[in-house]
Amino acid sequence: MTIARVTEISSTSETGFEDAVRNGIKRANETLRNVKGAWVKEHTVDCENGNITRYRVNLMVTFVLDD
Amino acid sequence: MTIARVTEISSTSETGFEDAVRNGIKRANETLRNVKGAWVKEHTVDCENGNITRYRVNLMVTFVLDD
Amino acid sequence: MTIARVTEISSTSETGFEDAVRNGIKRANETLRNVKGAWVKEHTVDCENGNITRYRVNLMVTFVLDD
Amino acid sequence: MTIARVTEISSTSETGFEDAVRNGIKRANETLRNVKGAWVKEHTVDCENGNITRYRVNLMVTFVLDD
Amino acid sequence: MTIARVTEISSTSETGFEDAVRNGIKRANETLRNVKGAWVKEHTVDCENGNITRYRVNLMVTFVLDD
Amino acid sequence: MTIARVTEISSTSETGFEDAVRNGIKRANETLRNVKGAWVKEHTVDCENGNITRYRVNLMVTFVLDD
Amino acid sequence: MTIARVTEISSTSETGFEDAVRNGIKRANETLRNVKGAWVKEHTVDCENGNITRYRVNLMVTFVLDD
Amino acid sequence: MTIARVTEISSTSETGFEDAVRNGIKRANETLRNVKGAWVKEHTVDCENGNITRYRVNLMVTFVLDD
Amino acid sequence: MTIARVTEISSTSETGFEDAVRNGIKRANETLRNVKGAWVKEHTVDCENGNITRYRVNLMVTFVLDD
Amino acid sequence: MTIARVTEISSTSETGFEDAVRNGIKRANETLRNVKGAWVKEHTVDCENGNITRYRVNLMVTFVLDD
Amino acid sequence: MTIARVTEISSTSETGFEDAVRNGIKRANETLRNVKGAWVKEHTVDCENGNITRYRVNLMVTFVLDD
Amino acid sequence: MTIARVTEISSTSETGFEDAVRNGIKRANETLRNVKGAWVKEHTVDCENGNITRYRVNLMVTFVLDD
Numbered sequence: 001m002t003i004a005r006v007t008e009i010s011s012t013s014e015t016g017f018e019d020a021v022r023n024g025i026k027r028a029n030e031t032l033r034n035v036k037g038a039w040v041k042e043h044t045v046d047c048e049n050g051n052i053t054r055y056r057v058n059l060m061v062t063f064v065l066d067d
Numbered sequence: 068m069t070i071a072r073v074t075e076i077s078s079t080s081e082t083g084f085e086d087a088v089r090n091g092i093k094r095a096n097e098t099l100r101n102v103k104g105a106w107v108k109e110h111t112v113d114c115e116n117g118n119i120t121r122y123r124v125n126l127m128v129t130f131v132l133d134d
Numbered sequence: 135m136t137i138a139r140v141t142e143i144s145s146t147s148e149t150g151f152e153d154a155v156r157n158g159i160k161r162a163n164e165t166l167r168n169v170k171g172a173w174v175k176e177h178t179v180d181c182e183n184g185n186i187t188r189y190r191v192n193l194m195v196t197f198v199l200d201d
Numbered sequence: 202m203t204i205a206r207v208t209e210i211s212s213t214s215e216t217g218f219e220d221a222v223r224n225g226i227k228r229a230n231e232t233l234r235n236v237k238g239a240w241v242k243e244h245t246v247d248c249e250n251g252n253i254t255r256y257r258v259n260l261m262v263t264f265v266l267d268d
Numbered sequence: 269m270t271i272a273r274v275t276e277i278s279s280t281s282e283t284g285f286e287d288a289v290r291n292g293i294k295r296a297n298e299t300l301r302n303v304k305g306a307w308v309k310e311h312t313v314d315c316e317n318g319n320i321t322r323y324r325v326n327l328m329v330t331f332v333l334d335d
Numbered sequence: 336m337t338i339a340r341v342t343e344i345s346s347t348s349e350t351g352f353e354d355a356v357r358n359g360i361k362r363a364n365e366t367l368r369n370v371k372g373a374w375v376k377e378h379t380v381d382c383e384n385g386n387i388t389r390y391r392v393n394l395m396v397t398f399v400l401d402d
Numbered sequence: 403m404t405i406a407r408v409t410e411i412s413s414t415s416e417t418g419f420e421d422a423v424r425n426g427i428k429r430a431n432e433t434l435r436n437v438k439g440a441w442v443k444e445h446t447v448d449c450e451n452g453n454i455t456r457y458r459v460n461l462m463v464t465f466v467l468d469d
Numbered sequence: 470m471t472i473a474r475v476t477e478i479s480s481t482s483e484t485g486f487e488d489a490v491r492n493g494i495k496r497a498n499e500t501l502r503n504v505k506g507a508w509v510k511e512h513t514v515d516c517e518n519g520n521i522t523r524y525r526v527n528l529m530v531t532f533v534l535d536d
Numbered sequence: 537m538t539i540a541r542v543t544e545i546s547s548t549s550e551t552g553f554e555d556a557v558r559n560g561i562k563r564a565n566e567t568l569r570n571v572k573g574a575w576v577k578e579h580t581v582d583c584e585n586g587n588i589t590r591y592r593v594n595l596m597v598t599f600v601l602d603d
Numbered sequence: 604m605t606i607a608r609v610t611e612i613s614s615t616s617e618t619g620f621e622d623a624v625r626n627g628i629k630r631a632n633e634t635l636r637n638v639k640g641a642w643v644k645e646h647t648v649d650c651e652n653g654n655i656t657r658y659r660v661n662l663m664v665t666f667v668l669d670d
Numbered sequence: 671m672t673i674a675r676v677t678e679i680s681s682t683s684e685t686g687f688e689d690a691v692r693n694g695i696k697r698a699n700e701t702l703r704n705v706k707g708a709w710v711k712e713h714t715v716d717c718e719n720g721n722i723t724r725y726r727v728n729l730m731v732t733f734v735l736d737d
Numbered sequence: 738m739t740i741a742r743v744t745e746i747s748s749t750s751e752t753g754f755e756d757a758v759r760n761g762i763k764r765a766n767e768t769l770r771n772v773k774g775a776w777v778k779e780h781t782v783d784c785e786n787g788n789i790t791r792y793r794v795n796l797m798v799t800f801v802l803d804d
Contacts, residue, residue, distance in 0.1 A: 003295040006276040006326065008073040010129065016688045018753045021782060022789060027070040027132070029787035040780035043710035045691060050699035052692060058073065062278065065295070075274035077330065083152045085217045088246060089253060094271040094333070096251035107244035110174035112155060117163035119156060125274065137362040140343035140393065142408040144464065150219045161405040161467070177241035179222060184230035186223060192408065196345065199362070204496040207477035207527065209676040211732065228673040228735070259676065263479065266496070284621045286351045289380060290387060297385035308378035311643035313624060318632035320625060338429040341410040341460065353619045356648060357655060364653035375646035397412065400429070418554045420485045423514060424521060431519035442512035445576035447557060452565035454558060472697040475678040475728065487552045490581060491588060498586035509579035531680065534697070539630040542611040542661065544743035546799065563740040563802070594743065598613065601630070606764040609745040609795065665747065668764070686755045713777035715758060720766035722759060 004036065004064045012054045017043050020057045034064035071103065071131045079121045084110050087124045101131035138170065138198045146188045151177055154191045168198035205237065205265045213255045218244050221258045235265035272304065272332045280322045285311055288325045302332035339371065339399045347389045352378055355392045369399035406438065406466045414456045419445050422459045436466035473505065473533045481523045486512050489526045503533035540572065540600045548590045553579055556593045570600035607639065607667045615657045620646050623660045637667035674706065674734045682724045687713050690727045704734035741773065741801045749791045754780050757794045771801035 011024030021040065028035050042058035078091030088107065095102050109125040145158030155174065162169050176192035212225030222241065229236050243259035279292030289308065296303050310326035346359030356375065363370050377393035413426030423442065430437050444460035480493030490509065497504050511527040547560030557576065564571050578594035614627030624643065631638050645661035681694030691710065698705050712728035748761030758777065765772050779795035 001282075001291050002280050003292060004278045006278060008127075009132075010071045010073060012069050014068075018688075018755075018792075023068050024070060025782065025784055025789055026787075029784075035784045035787065037781060037783045040782075044707060045695065045710075046707045047695060047699075047705045050696075050705065052695055055688075060276075065277075075328075076333075077272045077274060079270050081269075085152075085219075085256075090269050091271060092246065092248055092253055093251075096248075102248045102251065104245060104247045107246075111171060112159065112174075113171045114159060114163075114169045117160075117169065119159055122152075135349075135358050136347050137359060138345045140345060142462075143467075144406045144408060146404050148403075152219075157403050158405060178238060179226065179241075180238045181226055181230075181236045184227075184236065186226055189219075194343075199344075202483075202492050203481050204493060205479045207479060209730075210735075211674045211676060213672050215671075224671050225673060261477075266478075286353075286390075286621075293380065293382055293387055294385075297382075303382045303385065305379060305381045308380075312640060313628065313643075314640045315628055315632075315638045318629075318638065320628055323621075336416075336425050337414050338426060339412045341412060353621075353658075360648065360650055360655055361653075364650075370650045370653065372647060372649045375648075395410075400411075420487075420524075420554075427514065427516060427521055428519075431516075437516045437519065439513060439515045442514075446573060447561065447576075448573045449561055449565075449571045452562075452571065454561055457554075470684075470693050471682050472694060473680045475680060487554075487591075494581065494583060494588055495586075498583075504583045504586065506580060506582045509581075529678075534679075537617075537626050538615050539627060540613045542613060544797075545802075546741045546743065548739050550738075559738050560740060596611075601612075604751075604760050605749050606761060607747045609747060663745075668746075688755075714774060715762065715777075716774045717762055717766075717772045720763075720772065722762055725755075 002064055004062050006060050006062050007032075008041070008058060008060055010056055010058045012056045014054060017055050017057055020055045021059065024057060024059045024061070028061045028063070032061070032063045033066070036062045036064055038062065069131055071129050073127050073129050074099075075108070075125060075127055077123055077125045079123045081121060084122050084124055087122045088126065091124060091126045091128070095128045095130070099128070099130045100133070103129045103131055105129065136198055138196050140194050140196050141166075142175070142192060142194055144190055144192045146190045148188060151189050151191055154189045155193065158191060158193045158195070162195050162197070166195070166197045167200070170196045170198055172196065203265055205263050207261050207263050208233075209242070209259060209261055211257055211259045213257045215255060218256050218258055221256045222260065225258060225260045225262070229262045229264070233262070233264045234267070237263045237265055239263065270332055272330050274328050274330050275300075276309070276326060276328055278324055278326045280324045282322060285323050285325055288323045289327065292325060292327045292329070296329050296331070300329070300331045301334070304330045304332055306330065337399055339397050341395050341397050342367075343376070343393060343395055345391055345393045347391045349389060352390050352392055355390045356394065359392060359394045359396070363396045363398070367396070367398045368401070371397045371399055373397065404466055406464050408462050408464050409434075410443070410460060410462055412458055412460045414458045416456060419457050419459055422457045423461065426459060426461045426463070430463045430465070434463070434465045435468070438464045438466055440464065471533055473531050475529050475531050476501075477510065477527060477529055479525055479527045481525045483523060486524050486526055489524045490528065493526060493528045493530070497530045497532070501530070501532045502535070505531045505533055507531065538600055540598050542596050542598050543568075544577070544594060544596055546592055546594045548592045550590060553591050553593055556591045557595065560593060560595045560597070564597045564599070568597070568599045569602070572598045572600055574598065605667055607665050609663050609665050610635075611644070611661060611663055613659055613661045615659045617657060620658050620660055623658045624662065627660060627662045627664070631664045631666070635664070635666045636669070639665045639667055641665065672734055674732050676730050676732050677702075678711065678728060678730055680726055680728045682726045684724060687725050687727055690725045691729065694727060694729045694731070698731045698733070702731070702733045703736070706732045706734055708732065739801055741799050743797050743799050744769075745778070745795060745797055747793055747795045749793045751791060754792050754794055757792045758796065761794060761796045761798070765798045765800070769798070769800045770803070773799045773801055775799065
């Protein structure tokens with residue numbers, strides 16, 4: 001019997017969505033144990049003066065709870 | 068690179084939805100830092116004896132994590 | 135064991151959404167017993183000559199059936 | 202035979218959602234004719250230092266095209 | 269005025285979905301107070317060699333925060 | 336040419352979801368004729384003191400209207 | 403202040419979807435007053451021996467309640 | 470590299486949905502170039518005195534922008 | 537105990553949506569047995585030079601598998 | 604690099620939903636290799652003369668393709 | 671009080687989705703002022719002779735209207 | 738009159754989502770003719786020991802059936 005929690009984080013990057021995903025997983029692992037995976041719920045970009053300043057992803061991160 | 072968390076809270080008021088939103092944000096700020104905003108996911112009311120006893124909102128609250 | 139019915143009504147107000155919700159619950163209670171609550175499914179406004187003439191909400195109203 | 206267009210706008214207020222809806226309809230009427238109504242697609246708030254700074258609604262505004 | 273939090277957990281069982289729901293609620297109560305209820309968001313099964321090895325449910329668990 | 340109506344009911348059980356579905360269909364048949372079937376729209380549980388007190392299902396029940 | 407109800411019916415035809423819609427509205431008017439309109443929620447067909455035997459539509463019918 | 474815009478229009482007909490679609494596309498072509506296609510987002514009917522007075526479709530029309 | 541498969545096909549017609557549905561069911565029956573019915577998931581049109589060239593429907597076709 | 608296919612089946616049982624899930628997985632394994640799991644997309648029941656005659660589930664079954 | 675518009679564009683690239691997003695934002699800035707950001711609504715690819723010929727994204731672009 | 742089928746596959750890559758899309762299209766073309774395109778339904782990642790081990794996409798692949 002395994003119990004996992006699913007938490008939503010948003011993470012950004014200045015270069016692209018895949019980099020934003022990696023940043024998010026990296027940060028999640030700093031505070032959570034047993035991170036199993038994530039579903040990318042949203043892809044958005046912020047813009048200023050005609051340029052993309054940030055790529056953002058909202059991730060639903062699943063991590064298994066210790067018994 | 069910023070990482071934020073999104074957490075779902077529900078908050079109530081006896082007077083209206085906007086008051087319920089304010090209550091929720093106020094309570095969130097008691098335990099969370101850098102609250103950036105919220106999306107109102109649901110509006111519901113509870114009733115008893117023909118009257119509205121509670122206005123409830125479910126809020127997806129975003130707060131930025133410290134590095 | 136409780137059985138409840140969920141019925142959809144739309145109700146309007148000339149002053150605002152919360153007033154429209156109250157009107158809807160009030161009217162529901164005129165014909166239904168044991169109204170327990172409602173989920174606000176939709177918020178819409180009607181306009182004429184540049185002004186909002188009606189605020190409308192669609193409510194999913196739950197009421198418990200007598201045994 | 203009537204043809205209408207549906208356009209999405211977001212509008213804000215510092216006091217509440219209903220005020221944000223009124224601001225949006227008012228602004229829409231400055232540039233569009235025959236505004237018939239709007240569906241409130243989203244309710245969000247922005248926060249700073251623990252307080253709500255802006256109430257925002259995304260409105261799908263319907264206006265009838267002249268023949 | 270009550271404030272509640274909604275958190276997503278996934279829990280498994282080797283015998284069935286209802287057992288997985290009970291496991292999830294039991295585990296939630298080990299770390300959370302005032303668990304009021306849960307909505308079953310997803311039902312999934314894992315399989316190996318033609319057999320169901322795990323029944324999994326994703327639960328949105330609501331628990332009331334102390335003032 | 337057949338015309339059917341679809342009505343939403345919620346029904347509970349203290350033992351499980353399938354029992355809640357049976358209770359709902361049984362109750363529907365007490366007041367409706369020609370019940371053809373139902374779609375289970377939602378599965379929820381209520382909890383008190385760490386235990387599941389009620390299993391609830393929301394059913395969209397289809398019944399054929401007499402000509 | 404107007405209050406309307408929204409009820410879901412499904413209606414069929416052996417010739418096509420538009421005919422099924424007309425059948426549904428016609429039947430609704432036999433039992434309901436002030437039918438204002440309907441949203442076509444679903445289009446389905448039944449088949450036997452390789453042929454379409456029924457066109458079915460699920461309609462969300464809105465009718466205004468008398469005061 | 471092609472860039473297209475997607476705009477939502479609603480169009481009506483007194484005879485049927487397919488006619489309403491044709492009316493919408495015809496009108497779109499009066500003001501837009503390079504209309505490539507449309508997705509029918511909604512089918513609705515208006516009624517008066519028990520009869521269908523208008524068939525309405527909401528179309529998401531795609532048209533390619535000139536470079 | 538019956539097991540059915542659900543497969544998605546898209547089919548077109550130059551005259552209308554209902555014709556496209558009939559084309560799709562006809563083609564499905566050329567390769568599948570026991571076709572029971574279909575849900576119309578999407579209605580789209582293609583356009584060229586201001587005219588509708590194709591009506592397309594996406595159908596979720598259900599067919600019962602032999603034991 | 605793994606490639607999997609996801610196929611939708613519906614399966615029934617006369618005793619309950621969990622049994623219907625087992626029937627579906629069992630049947631899927633008769634014709635597919637490497638079945639990894641399934642998501643329960645829909646729960647429905649058929650009724651006759653006031654009784655539930657069939658419990659049905661629609662399953663999205665994932666199976667890994669051989670290289 | 672700020673009012674923004676949200677418009678849907680689709681843009682393509684022959685190399686990848688992130689490039690398609692950049693193309694879309696670049697084109698949007700040629701005709702719109704104050705582009706604040708975009709939500710990536712859809713990712714699709716076109717294929718010919720077994721190869722991906724175009725990566726396409728549908729973007730919901732938000733731009734603030736001048737007062 | 739063209740008839741196409743839409744099938745769901747999931748494909749992975751160890752380097753990124755776009756690579757996973759290319760892998761999926763390549764594999765689809767090994768068994769299917771006339772692949773016209775695909776819609777990316779889901780983006781997920783698997784993780785182990787704090788690292789992303791697989792990027793996965795679920796693709797709805799459309800291929801035209803021969804007459």
